[in-house]
Amino acid sequence: MSSLREAQKKLTRDMIVERALELFTEKGYAATTIDEIAAAAGTTRVTFYAYYPSRSDLMRDFMGRVNAVLDRADGPEAGSSEANLVDVVRVGELAGILAWLESRAALWPVFRPYLDILDEAAAVDREVRTMVEEWHEEVISDLVKGMRLAGRFSEETHHIRGTLAFTQLDYVATLWTRRKLEPNREHALEILADSWFHLLCDEG
Structure with missing residues (x-):
């Protein structure tokens, strides 16, 4: 069960990173909000901060x-x-x-x-x-x-x-x-x- 949970966590982390890279490239680092990254990754601001506190x-x-x-x-x-x-x-x-x-x-x-x-x-x-x-x-x-x-x-x-x-x-x-x-x-x-x-x- 823990290996499945780890796989799911990795999937979420990869999705956040991929969507963040796309948005940063398109809009710029400073102009992109955490909410936009979370929404693009199909998750929430709370989940984002659980993976990346900053x-x-x-x-x-x-x-x-x-x-x-x-x-x-x-x-x-x-x-x-x-x-x-x-x-x-x-x-x-x-x-x-x-x-x-x-x-x-x-x-x-x-x-x-x-x-x-x-x-x-x-x-x-x-x-x-x-x-x-x-x-x-x-x-x-x-x-x-x-x-x-x-x-x-x-x-x-x-x-x-x-x-x-x-x-x-x-x-x-x-x-x-x-x-x-x-x-x-x-x-x-x-x-x-x-x-x-x-x-x-x-x-x-």
Whole structure:
């Protein structure tokens, strides 16, 4: 009976998240009310708050879904980590970097809508802003860890190299989502991979 109840709870949670994502995308984060989300999900305001006591809790679920799609598991320290990303940077081969970027680009339609809303929410909600900034640092930490494991570059340059690489990836990804602009994806990823290779791997 408890497994059935858990399945029903998951169904309700998924429905709330899906309808919230649709409404946020259509109307904007700030303009969408809890009542509208609850009604669209076929439930009540009371039920919504039973699952998500605040909007920030809903955004935390959004972030959890992004991590699930990206295989970002709980890291050895706090936060999330992706072993494949660490390894790609550690090995430091252009072909491996391009393959990793292509695999992530294939998932953009799945997870970027969540990240776009998280960015929008971060502009008006300090708690969400902190959450998003910490997540950015978790990804950057994977890049840093890969360089450190390879014994590559001076330690004091690792963080800025990782930050630049992450910012480039985030910007290119928005070209296919928020901006609705689609340049040649293959060319964009090749240029991005080349930039990552020089930033993170090529000491020559």
